[in-house]
Amino acid sequence: MKAAAYPVPALRAPSAVSNTLTIAGRELRDAVRSRWFVLYTLAFAALGLGVSFVSAAGSGGTGLSGFGRTTAGLINLTLLFVPLMALTAGAGSIASDRERGMLAYVFAQPTSPVETLLGKYLGLGAALAACLALGLGACAGALAARGLRTDPSSILWLAGLSVLLAMGMLSVGLLISALARRTSVAVGTAIFVWLALVFVSDLALMAGAVALRLRIEDLFAIALLNPLQVFKMWSLHAADASLDVLGPAGLYASEEFGARLHPIFGASLAAWIVAPLTLAALALSRRSPL
Amino acid sequence: MIQIDHVTRRFGRAVAVDDVSLKVDSGESVALWGANGAGKTTLIRCVLGLLRRRGRITIGGHEVRRRGKAARMLVGYVPQELGFYDELRAEEAIRFFARLKGLRRVEGAEELARVGLEGHGRKRIRELSGGMKQRLALAVALLGDPPVLILDEVTASLDAVGREEFVGLLEGLSGAGRTLLFASHRVDEVSALADRVVMLDKGRVAEVLAGGAFVARMRGGAVLHVHIPAEHRDRAMRALRESGFDPRLNGVGLLVPVAHDQKAGPLQALAQSGAPFSDFEVLSPGRAARGKTRNSEATS
Known part of the structure; x- marks a missing residue:
């Protein structure tokens, strides 16, 4: 014994x-400084501008107002781009910290796994929201500058729903990251999930509808399980478009639920945010951070 | 200050820590000693609450599982090697971890100066050497002046000079009355810092020695003379140093001082590194010293 x-x-x-x-603050600063944020923002803005001008030219001068080619083009761009961005950002986050020993080091401080997870979620979510706001803002600004009719409520709806979709996909990305031991595995899994949600689920739904002779209400219920489908339906609904552009299931949804579609779509996307995040919190609390 | 009661941690079927009980008094400096795989790091990770385990651990009366944040408020931790965020500046790292410890007004430059890193605050972490990163980790550990320091083979990745300087820093901190729990397999480090040495073997407490008794035993150890082809000696030296031994070149091979119960350690380290050896013999320390003198005379 000494002193x-x-x-x-x-x-x-x-x-x-x-x-x-x-x-969250550190995560946001890191994301903004990182190459992925800059690249994603530039790519999203560039593609958005391209889609906007091509669509506007083909529609005789309609910008982002109600449902038109420009809105449809941006919805489709968001459907492809935002899930990929959010899934990979989330998937790389915890797994890379685990790999370099930083996760265990942070857990050795007076903090808890849930605080770390929520901080990462909020920080990355803010970075994604900033990226989307910059991208869509650039599109709206460019369209308005060219004198094309652009309704602020349309761009706000699209931006809001894009952020909701991003937060849901970020939640799934963080769950993948919490379960994976290696960053490469986490990011690979995230890309596989993206492919499944974007391409495979549509094909599977079509095949299932034919092979299993699914009823129209079942088709709609199954579509509600895919956050991308929910985003698509909700964006169209918010743009005052009739959901019958989506086929019989859309028509059924419009007629059966009408104004109640907003809370239904909202609940579905909220579930995609809360459920994976809860599972990620459980995984982080129970598994070793090493 | 730290109370460990019947702690067991398994990895699948392997038992990494097996029913370990240990008490570290306030102001005491305790070393966890043992070969690779003895359970030192696993026990430290259990104490920090990083691994689930059976048994009970308290720090300053706070149970680590139930009141983990309160327990870790009392602890500064330095791991063996840390992958800080490369793009972060040293001062930013200090500020970030200070906030996690509930400290709002922290001068990064002052905290860095405490560990000899004055003038390096604006450097990005990727620009710091291994030794500087360890000092930064020590600066983070000292934020808020915690009464307990937990160190996990902190000098393992440092060169001889860096190691000496780092141990010097730790001696000062330990002398100030902090409680130290540290893992090491370096005799010089344990001799310099430990009041008590807990010898771990296959996850169990094999023996507990007072610091002085440990030093006496180590001095009474043996010296291994390992025959190694000339072209592999540098690699062998590196591997042995990384495993905590202190080898010296001698004639057809290396002389490695070892504790009397760890004579296989250097051979295991050489086998793991892939450095070939053709023969070995166990010498008493006196005979090794005489041999060294003869070799020096022959060389001169």
């Missing part, structure tokens, strides 16, 4: 909110 006992400092462990915001 007298060291005095215990009169410090209280920081609150969950404080830790969550600290981690």
